[in-house]
Amino acid sequence: MTTVLHQAAEHALGAALISLGLQDVPARLLPCPKPELGHAAIGSALQGAKLLKRSPMSIAADIAVAMSGASGIAKAEVAPPGYVNLTFTDDAIAAALEAQAADPKCGIPGVPAPEKVVIDFGGPNIKPMHVGHLRSLVIGEALRRMLEAIGHDVVSDIHLGDWGLPSGMILAEIRHRFPEAPWFDQAAQGPFPEELPVSVDDLSSLYPQAAAACKADESRMEEARATTAALQAGQPGLSALWRSIVALAKGRILESCDRLGAHFDLTLGESDAQPEIPALLAYLEATGAARRDGAALLMDVVASEDRHEVPPLVVKKGDGSALYATTDLATILMRRRDLNADRILYVVDGRQHLHFLQVFRAAVKAGLSGEAALEHIAFGTVNGPDGKPFRTRAGNTMGLVELLDLAKEKALARLAEGGRLKDSSSEALDDAADAIGTAALRIADLSSHRTTGYILDLDRAVSFEGKTGPYLLYALVRLRAILAKAGAAGGHIVLQHPAERRLAIACLGLGDAVHRAVKSRSPHELTAWTFDLAAEVSRFYADCPVLGEQAPEIQASRITLCSAAETALGASLRLLGCRVPPAM
Structure with a gap:
């Protein structure tokens, strides 16, 4: 327990335990199970019974005697099977509260060993955010604030999903609408127009329409895959157009986040990890962390304790393009190397459990995460009154x-x-x-x-x-x-x-x-x-x-x-x- 009152009482308890020969038992107060019994409880006698070969009740009686004379303690009463319930004096409570109110940190104690913590939450794609992003933003921001309040050095990153096949789908859809636009000339080196052929409001419909077209027509899907590969290979026109689209979308996304009170120190995306990927893939293959399967590159991440099948992690597809897993691994490397992260937290839907299990194991296996701890902070879904995922009256996902x-x-x-x-x-x-x-x-x-x-x-x-x-x-x-x-x-x-x-x-x-x-x-x-x-x-x-x-x-x-x-x-x-x- 962490109040000023409890800290003083724990100091007195430590001295009492030493006098009883229980110096190896932690001097820690517990919440009192019933408020009418006291303000805090001591369970040290239960831990010390085996050490002293005495009954917990007799040890608790000795602890109660010692604590009764401690400053700020009004009563110390023994309770079965070996607890001591403490009641603080009114003066001690009042003094502690006045001190807390005067403390700029509101009496919130800092951690003894602060860490550099990177917290990844929000995670939108380049289309407008929807109700599915609510939990990540709300939980992530609250955790960010609390981690800072207890003394950690926190860096928040929204980690935009601005890379991968959806990028190729959107660019291919724009090409179908504007086939003569200069960005699609493979020989063009720029400069390219500043004015985009689409508006920020178009972004909400572009991806659904592109995805529907790819689902209905395999040739459109092949075109999207080829466009993705060309973008990732650095084709100048596609790269310039995509950077402008991401900048346009990012402004709207951050407006939504600001309205909800979510703060981000970094607004990096998957595309920012792209320069790391060629060297990363070469490293994974050279060290044996990854293996070839035809033209694809896989990482085996199975563990002996697995109760369910954990498939290999694909880090490069047969067409040479990278996946979300690849950029996630590169991002872990960058956060450890560039930010010196001790801990990286991902506030992401629980349905992504398998993905993070694979990525975390791959990062550890390849030594990408170093000593940094990796955590998936999973959450459940937001449902409507009917118990199904929250939607508009028309049945669509609500923005x-x-x-x-x-x-x-x-x-x-x-x-x-x-x-x-x-x-x-x-x-x-x-x-x-x-x-x-x-x-x-x-x-x-x-x-x-x-x-x-x-x-x-x-x-x-x-x-x-x-x-x-x-x-x-x-x-x-x-x-x-x-x-x-x-x-x-x-x-x-x-x-x-x-x-x-x-x-x-x-x-x-x-x-x-x-x-x-x-x-x-x-x-x-x-x-x-x-x-x-x-x-x-x-x-x-x-x-x-x-x-x-x-x-x-x-x-x-x-x-x-x-x-x-x-x-x-x-x-x-x-x-x-x-x-x-x-x-x-």
């Missing part, structure tokens, strides 16, 4: 911008229904609706474990009641409104009411919740804690008047407690990627 607009529209309707912000300007109302709608989507996604799919019910997601994003936003907006009315009237926290103690203890759990979420690679751990904190804030309001409190010292204490809760809740919502409007 990401369309989904954001729909959530914003529903948020506007909820604001109007409740008579909220009726005196606000249209600009302020629009901004609030955008923040509420986006938070609704983020929290709906981050409320369940990432590996499970979930049903996205937009009407429920934008509700101000229940476990929703708007509920959390409103909890913070209300705290800020109280503090704005109070001005600078706070004082030292003095805990007298049970609701005050519960709120203070809840606030102090922020650091622990962040570390749990990072360890499990699942932001839902922090989301669950945030809902618990918001619930404690509501109970505090019900039991403890703040601005209406008549006793000046109690009022000042409660204002400071509200400020500490605002700090903790605000920090959590920032880490979850939510933007909070000034009013709701």
